[in-house]
Each structure stands twice: as C-alpha cells, then as structure tokens.
Amino acid sequence: xxxxxxxxxxxxxxxxxxxxxxxxxxxxxxxxxxxxxxxxxxxxxxxxxxxxxxxxxxxxxxxxxxxxxxxxxxxxxxxxxxxxxxxxxxxxxxxxxxxxxxxxxxxxxxxxxxxxxxxxxxxxxxxxxxxxxxxxxxxxxxxxxxxxxxxxxxxxxxxxxxxxxxxxxxxxxxxxxxxxxxxxxxxxxxxxxxxxxxxxxxxxxxxxxxxxxxxxxxxxxxxxxxxxxxxxxxxxxxxxxxxxxxxxxxxxxxxxxxxxxxxxxxxxxxxxxxxxxxxxxxxxxxxxxxxxxxxxxxxxxx
Numbered sequence: 658x659x660x661x662x663x664x665x666x667x668x669x670x671x672x673x674x675x676x677x678x679x680x681x682x683x684x685x686x687x688x689x690x691x692x693x694x695x696x697x698x699x700x701x702x703x704x705x706x707x708x709x710x711x712x713x714x715x716x717x718x719x720x721x722x723x724x725x726x727x728x729x730x731x732x733x734x735x736x737x738x739x740x741x742x743x744x745x746x747x748x749x750x751x752x753x754x755x756x757x758x759x760x761x762x763x764x765x766x767x768x769x770x771x772x773x774x775x776x777x778x779x780x781x782x783x784x785x786x787x788x789x790x791x792x793x794x795x796x797x798x799x800x801x802x803x804x805x806x807x808x809x810x811x812x813x814x815x816x817x818x819x820x821x822x823x824x825x826x827x828x829x830x831x832x833x834x835x836x837x838x839x840x841x842x843x844x845x846x847x848x849x850x851x852x853x854x855x856x857x858x859x860x861x862x863x864x865x866x867x868x869x870x871x872x873x874x875x876x877x878x879x880x881x882x883x884x885x886x887x888x889x890x891x892x893x894x895x896x897x898x899x900x901x902x903x904x905x906x907x908x909x910x911x912x913x914x915x916x917x918x919x920x921x922x923x924x925x926x927x928x929x930x931x932x933x934x935x936x937x938x939x940x941x942x943x944x945x946x947x948x949x950x951x952x953x954x955x956x957x958x959x
Contacts, residue, residue: 659686659688661687661688661752661753661905661906662686662687663687664687665688665691665744665748665751665753666680666683666688666689666690666691666755667691667693667740667741667744667751667753667754667755667797668691668692668693668755668757669693669729669731669754669756669789669790669793670693670757670759671694672692672694672696672702672708672713673708673713673864673866674862674864674865674866674894675812675864675897675898676755677708677712678893678897678898679755679901680692680713680717680724680755680898681713681716681898682720682895682902683717683902684716684717684720684722684724685720685721686902686906687721688723689722690722690723690724690725691727691744692710692714692717692724692727693727693728694709694710695729695730696708697709697711697726697728698711700728702760704760704762706866708865709726710726710727710728711726713726725747727740727743731789731790732785732789732792734792737792737795737797738796740796741796741797744797745800750800750803751797751801751803751807752801752804752806753807753809753810753901753905754794754808754809755810755901756790756793756794756809756812756836757812758785758789758793759785759786760785761782761785761829761832762866764778764779764781764782765782765826767829768825769826771827771828778828779826779828782828782832783831786813786832786833787832787839790835790836791839798843798846798847802847802852805851806851806852807850807851807853808853808854808855808905808910809843809853809854810840810854810855810856810901810904811836811839811843811854811856811857812856813837813856814858815834815940816858816918816919816922816940819858819940819943819944820833820837822948836856837917839854840855840915840916841915844914844915848914851911853911854914854915855904855914857900857904857920858897858917858918859894859897860890860892860919860920860937860939860940861887861888861890861891861937861939862891863875863878863893867891878891887947887955889955889959890937890955890958890959891937891939892920892921892939893932893933895931895932896920896921896929896930896931896932896937897920899920899929900918900923900924903923903926903927904918904923921936921937921939921940921941921958922941924936925938936959937959939958941958942955942958946958
C-alpha cells in the first residue's frame with residue numbers, strides 16, 4: 658500500500674509542469690487526487706498549451722492512485738465552491754490542498770519599469786497568483802480542518818530568502834512572494850486544528866514550457882546548458898512531486914509550519930532524489946554562486 662493510501666488531495670492547477678507532477682506523485686503514493694485547471698480536451702485556457710487535466714488524471718490513475726479531473730477556473734468562486742462540494746460528497750474529507758494555480762508566464766515583461774509595463778497584464782498576474790489561491794483556500798479549508806493533520810501547500814517560484822532579490826517585474830515579484838506570506842498566515846489559522854501550511858518552490862524547473870523554450874526534451878535537456886549554463890542545475894517536475902509526498906507522509910510535518918521550503922532543501926532532509934538519481938539544489942546554487950559570488954562548480958549543487 659502507498660504511504661498516502663486513503664488520503665484525498667486537491668491539486669489546484671494540475672494541468673502541466675509542477676502541478677501535474679505533484680498530482681501524479683500523490684497518486685503513486687496511493688492518494689485520491691482531484692486535478693483541476695482550465696485546459697481540457699474541449700477547451701484551452703489563455704496559456705494556450707496542449708496539456709489537459711484529463712491527461713493528468715489518467716497519469717495519476719496509471720501511477721496507482723485515483724485521478725479525477727474537474728475543470729475549474731479558480732477565479733470563479735461558484736466553480737470552486739462546486740468543486741469542494743463534490744469532494745465532500747464523494748469522500749467527506751480533504752487531507753492535502755495544493756495551491757498551484759498560476760498560468761501567468763505569457764504575461765511577463767522582464768526588465769520593464771512599472772510605469773511602462775502593460776497594466777492589464779500585471780494586474781492579471783496578481784489575480785492569477787493571489788486571488789486564485791485565496792478563493793481556493795476560502796472554500797476548501799473548512800473541509801480540510803474537519804480532521805486534524807491536514808496539509809496546505811502554497812506553490813511559488815523562489816524561497817522567501819531567494820525572493821529578497823528583485824524579480825525584474827514588480828507585478829511578478831509581488832505574485833511570487835504572496836504565496837509565501839499566505840502560507841505564513843494560513844499556518845497561524847490552521848495550527849489550532851492540527852493543520853500545517855507551508856510554501857514550496859521547485860528550483861530551475863524543466864517544465865514542458867521550459868523544455869520547448871530551449872528546444873529540448875526531458876531526454877536531451879543537457880543540450881540546453883550551452884545556451885544557458887545555469888540550466889545545468891535544472892530539475893525535472895518529478896523532484897517537487899517527491900518533495901510534496903515526503904511532506905504529506907511525514908507524521909511530524911508540523912515542524913515545517915509556516916516555513917518557506919524548496920525541493921532541494923527537502924531532498925536533503927528526506928533523502929529522495931530526482932528521476933535521474935541526482936539531488937539538485939537550484940535555490941542553493943543561485944543564492945551562493947549566481948547572486949553570492951561563490952566560486953563553486955554547478956556539480957556541487959547536484
């Protein structure tokens with residue numbers, strides 16, 4: 658039996674990338690996983706990519722769990738309410754909530770002053786990263802706190818320490834630090850119910866979009882290192898999926914309550930590896946080498 662057999666998880670934003678991998682790894686650990694998002698086989702979201710939540714649910718089931726795809730726009734309160742009501746009808750419990758909704762990369766304009774950036778795009782990023790997470794927590798947490806020991810994971814890009822470095826777009830900067838503060842606040846609210854809330858970030862993620870950007874595949878990703886040397890410390894989405902499972906399966910996970918965590922940091926604690934057997938620490942690499950000026954080879958961070 659999987660370490661999460663009998664547990665029910667909701668991965669909000671499970672269409673692709675980290676969200677899909679986390680859903681699949683939860684399934685591999687035996688959980689029932691509700692995979693939500695806006696792109697289905699009938700309709701694509703504004704992101705415009707082909708991956709669908711139905712594919713994610715099928716991958717969850719193939720891995721050994723139970724995958725359930727529920728098309729949901731997490732900016733629409735009525736849709737999120739209906740989603741949680743369905744989980745309640747089906748199982749009467751929610752053990753793990755993963756707030757992974759994003760879908761704003763196509764709106765980014767790096768190295769652009771706030772007065773020159775497309776205002777509508779900037780505000781949309783804030784809604785996708787902040788409003789979606791807040792709306793989902795509002796409706797899902799009453800179900801999660803029915804049983805002690807629930808886990809809420811706010812997914813973002815960068816640890817709290819890493820995000821002290823400006824992200825070269827004010828709206829993106831705010832969008833990526835907000836989930837960390839949400840986890841801090843939710844930790845306070847969940848504590849009396851025996852719940853745990855953390856923020857979690859991958860390192861340099863080899864998502865479908867990133868692989869396409871460099872013109873490589875998961876099998877040939879090292880070919881992109883010549884164009885982007887920092888890509889040498891990149892990790893597959895499996896890595897953050899295993900980080901999530903390690904957290905969810907840890908009976909003492911409350912020790913992390915309110916913390917900002919990375920996949921690389923948790924790998925050192927729990928002993929899991931990436932799909933290729935390596936243990937990349939991109940956050941450590943960027944902090945020490947890229948921003949800190951340390952003279953160390955990238956191999957020291959794999």
